[in-house]
Amino acid sequence: MAGVSKCMKYSMFIFNFFFWVCGCIILGFSIWIRVSSAQQGIDSSMLGGVNLLIAVGAIIMILGFLGCCGAVKESRCMLMLFFIALLLILILQVTAGVLGAVYKPQVEAALNLTLSEAVNALQSTTGEYKEYQEEFQKLQKMYQCCGLKDGPEDWGQNFDKQKDICQCEVEKPSSSDLCTTYRSRYVYKKSCGEVIMKQVKDNLVIIMGIAFGLAVVEILGLVFSMILYCQIGSK
Template sequence: MCCSGFLKIMMFVFNGGIFLAGAAIMGVGIWVKVDSNSLFGLLENVKNVPPELSQLVYVSYLLIGVGAVLLIIGFLGCCGAMRESRCMLLTFFCIVLIIFLVEVAGAVVLLVFRNVAEDLLKTLETDVRDSIRKDYGDQEGLTSLWNTTMEQFKCCGYNNYTDFNGSPFNLKDGKNLYPTMCCNSTNTNTCSENMATMSEVEGCFQKLLDWIESNATIIAGVALGIVALEIAAMVVSMVLYKNIGSKA
């Protein structure tokens, strides 16, 4: 009886962790979906985008789906332990096992993507620069999206300020202007060419690589924690399943 009660408490701990992790993952997925002013929104304005990068737009749906499933199995595990239902515990074990296998596959994909992300993004360089030089300062949607991106990531252009050379904004009134985000000075409403300040502002390409790297590490850490909880939960659920069966 004491052992059974301890196992139930363990199920609550494990499934409580899974439930909270699911809520966190779903929250991140919803945030990614709602946050339309991200660098990925720029892909819609660039031709010849590699299919691999286009798929990143759907990452929010994946996160929401995984989070929702984790919420369900967390609830299911608690109910199965409290009600001592073998059917619920077996269902819980099967669902967690499937999620575990999917997460392992996802981790492999993430590791592979981290290695090829730079090469994929480099293939966009020419098309992104052409898009900037053709439409920045003329097309309101693209201009606003680039401005928001540069403000959020504290960057300038794809590689640097020279990406804006020849753009409608740059040639406006013959003043050779650049976006204010490309200047280190925050006390000016305009930004003309000044090598001493603009050359120091990092391009958004490198900023995006840094963002992918830092977030991939965070996601990997969270995933390892979830995997540990899932393995423990599967072990405990099977022990409870066996104990309930022996009572019958």
């Protein structure tokens, strides 16, 4: 009867250790995106893909550990559990990608609605959204932007009441690339909505790249685990 290939056994172990490290990276990166997006005032309902990656990263960590133990102990049960769970994750990733493409118009509509509600909060003069307005002004200074959709117009009457709203604080405020003149005041030219959307798109590109690379790794894991499973069975 054929024995278990030592090369395959330890290749499986090294692969799953790498798999576990990938899970740690995905989990940490996804949490960072989640926290930074929340600080920028992005609605949590718009971060479904990030939340999914957090869950996937945590599960991958567990699977990597399971695969390492299964390879070292030559446990067919653990290897089969690893194979099934990995296959389910791969199916889940493909499903999430398809759903993201299908519901893209609904996501964009929800984002526009969120931006409109945020603009109404900036224009409010009742004091109900005072804390939100103060936090948004900090964001404007940090990213050198103004308003969400239409620049300083998004602040409505509050723009005239507070002289530091959108105030351009660079050495050359007349720079056409960064600042512009609005009601005799130098203000940042770019809207914060553009900045937020750019960061969301950049993060999506990174997430898509991670998901594609992860799919390749998962397929290799399925192949290795099944080969080792069969070798242990014929031992």
